[in-house]
Amino acid sequence: MKTIIFKTASTYLLPILLLFSVFILLRGHYLPGGGFVGGLIASIAYVLHSFANGLDRTKDVIKFHPGFLMPVGLSLSLLSGMAPLLHELPFMTGLWAHDPVPVLGNIGSALFFDIGVYLVVVGVVLTIIFTISESI
Amino acid sequence: MSNQYIIFPVLFQLFTAIVLMFFWTKRTAQKFISMGGSVIALGIAVWLFSTVWNGGIFTMQAGSWQAPFGITFVADVFSSTLVLLTAISGLAVSVFSAGSVRNRRIKFGYFPIFHLLLMGLNGAFLTGDIFNLYVWFEIIIISSFVLLTLGGEKPQIEGSIKYVTMNLLASVIFLTAIAILYGLAGSLNMADLSLKIPEIENQGLVNVTAILFLIGFGIKSAVFPLYFWLPASYHTPPPAISAIFGGLLTKVGVYALFRVFTLIFVPDEFTGNLISWIAVFTILAGGLGALVQTNIRKAFSYLIVCHIGFMIAGLGIYTELAIAGAIFYLIHDITVKTNLFLVSGMIFKIEGTYNMRYMGGLYRSWPKLSLLMAIPLFSLVGIPPLSGFWAKIFLIEAGFRTNEYVVIAFIILGSFLTLFVIARIWAEVFWKKGAELPKKEYVKYFFELRRAKQYAMIIPIVLLSAVTLYIGLGAENIVAVAKVIGADLMDPSQYIEAVLGNSNPTDAP
C-alpha cells in the first residue's frame, strides 16, 4: 500500500508494537498473554512494516534471516526445560528465584522457556510470511 | 519407579536438530553431526532398553505434576524396544542420507527435520498421555510433510497432497475421539483412563469413541479401507526418506492401536471381530496390489500394507501369544522395511530406474551386493531361519489355539503372495538378462560416486541386515522380549500401578 499516512504510521508503530509484544510476553505467567501471543504480535509488527514499506526495507530493518531465531529460541527453551535436571527434578519443573526482581516480578525457568517460545514464533512466522510473499 | 532421564531419547534428538540448524549452510558438517548424533542416540536407546529390561517400568512426571494431572512419560519394555528400533533405523537412514541425498535437499534443512521426525517418534512411543500422543503425532506428520515435499517435482508434490490430506483428516478424527473421551471420563492420562472407562454407564458411546480411534489410527497405519494414500505417496520421495517412512511411520499407528486397544478400550466381541476382518482384508488388498506393480518401490509400498495386516491380525486374535507374535512381527518389520527401501535406492543408483521390467542382470554385475540385498528380501518372505518365519509361526499357533482359521488361512495366503512378489522381483531384477539401459543425464550412478559415498550407502544395508540376521538366528532373545511385552499389554495392572501408584516424595515440587 502506498498511502503516506500508513507509511508514516508504520515507522512509529513498529517500535510500539514490539514493546507491546514484550509487555505481553512478560505478563504472561499469571495473566493472559505469554510467549506465543507475544511472538505473534512482534511478527505482526514486522508484517505491517513490510506492507507499508515493501519486503526489502523490512529485511533491512531485521538485518539477519529470521529463520536464525528458530534454533536460538529452541535452544533457550530446551536449556530452561533441562535446568531442573541439575537439581534432580523432572524435566520442565519450574525453578523460581527467591527474591522478586523489580519491574519484572518473580524470575523463574518458565520465563526463559517463554522467551524461547517467543523467539521461535517470531522466527517461524516471519520465515513463512517472507517465503510466501517472495514467491508471488 | 520414577526416573527423570527416560526422556533423553526425545531431548537428544531435539538437541541434534538444534545443532544442525546452527549449521544450516554447512552441508558436510551437517552430515557428520547427523551421523554422530544418531550414534549417540543409539547409545541412549540401548541404555534405556537395558535399564527398563532390568528394572521394570519407569515413569517421569513432566514439570513435577503428579499423574493423572500432568503429562506422564512412561518407559515400559514395549516403548523402549521401539525407541531402540527407531534409533537403529535412524542411524542407518542417517548414514544412507549422507551418501545419497542431493545437496539441494540438504540446503532446505533435510537433516534438522529428519531429527525432529525421530524426536516425534520417540516422544510418541514414550508418552503416557493421550493428548500428548496427539501432539507427538502432529510433530511426526508435519516433519514428514516437509521431508516428503522437499525439493519435489510433479509426482512428489501430487503424492504429498494425498498424504497430507489423509493424515490431516486422521488427526481431526483422532482429536474428535480425544474430545469425546475427555467428555466421558474427564481424564487424559492413559493409565487413569484405563481405570475410568469400565465405570462409565454409557458404554455405547465408549464403543463409538473406540471406533473413532480405530479409524484415526487406521488411516495412519494404512489398514484396509483407508490405505490408498500410502501406495500413492511412499514411492515418490528419495529412497532415504521412504525408508524411514516405510519402516517407522505406519508402525507408530500400529503402536498406538496396540496401546489404546489393550490399555483403554479392551475389545469386546464386535470390536475384536472387526479388527480381525480389517486385518484379513488388509492382507488381501496389500498382497494383491503388490502383485501387479512393476515399480519396485510401489510393490514394496503395497507389501507394507499387506504386512500391517499381520500385526493387526495379532491384535484381532487378542491372546497373549498372538500379541507377542504381532510384536515380534513389528520388530522384524521395522528393520526389514527400512532396509528394503534402502535396497531399492541402491538398485536405482545402479540401474537408473525403479521399473523392474527394464532392469536385470544385477546378480551378474554386482554379485556380492546382490547377496547382501537378498537378506532383507528373503527375511521378508519368512524363509526359515530368517526373521519373518518366527513371527508368523507365533501368529499361526495363536490362531490355532483360538480356532481363528480364517485369519490363519489369510496369513498363509499373505505369505504366499509376499513370496510370489519377492520371487518376481528377484527374477526380474537380479536374474533376468539385463538390457543396456540408456544412461540418464540427471541420475548420478553408483559407480560414478566417490568411494566414501559408496560405503555410506552400503554400510547401512549391512547394519540392518546384521540386525535382521540377529533377529532370525537369535530368535530366542527376541521371543523373550516379545513375550514380556505381550504379557505386559494383556495385563496392564503393572503399567497402571507404575503411573498412578507413584508417590515418591522426591518427585513433589
Added chain:
Amino acid sequence: MELLLAIIVGLLYASGIYMMLRRSLVKLIIGLILLGNGANILIFLLGRIVKGKPPIIEDSAKVLTDIYADPVPQALILTAIVISFGLQAFAIILVKRAYKVVGTDDLDQMNATDEDL
C-alpha cells in the same frame, strides 16, 4: 448455549466434509480448516461449559469447593490451534506449489503418481 454449540459443531463438520469432497484443492484446504475448528469447539463443549466460575483458589482456602470451569479443555484447544496454525500454513504453501508445478487445482488431474516411473 450447549445446544447452539452442538449445532455449530455439526454444521462445521458437515460443511468441512462437504468441502473436502470437492475437486478443487483450495476447497480441500478450507474443508480441513473447518473440520479442525469443529473439533476445537467440540473439545470446548465436552469439557462442560460453566459460566463465570474461573478455577482460581481463594487465598484463604486450599482447594476449590465450588463448581468451577475446567481449564484443561482450553489448554487442549490452545495446543490444537497452534498445531493447526502450523499445519495449515504448510498446507497452503503446498497447494500453491502444487498449482505452480501441476498447473491445475483440479484433484482429478493429479494422477502422475499412478504412472510407472
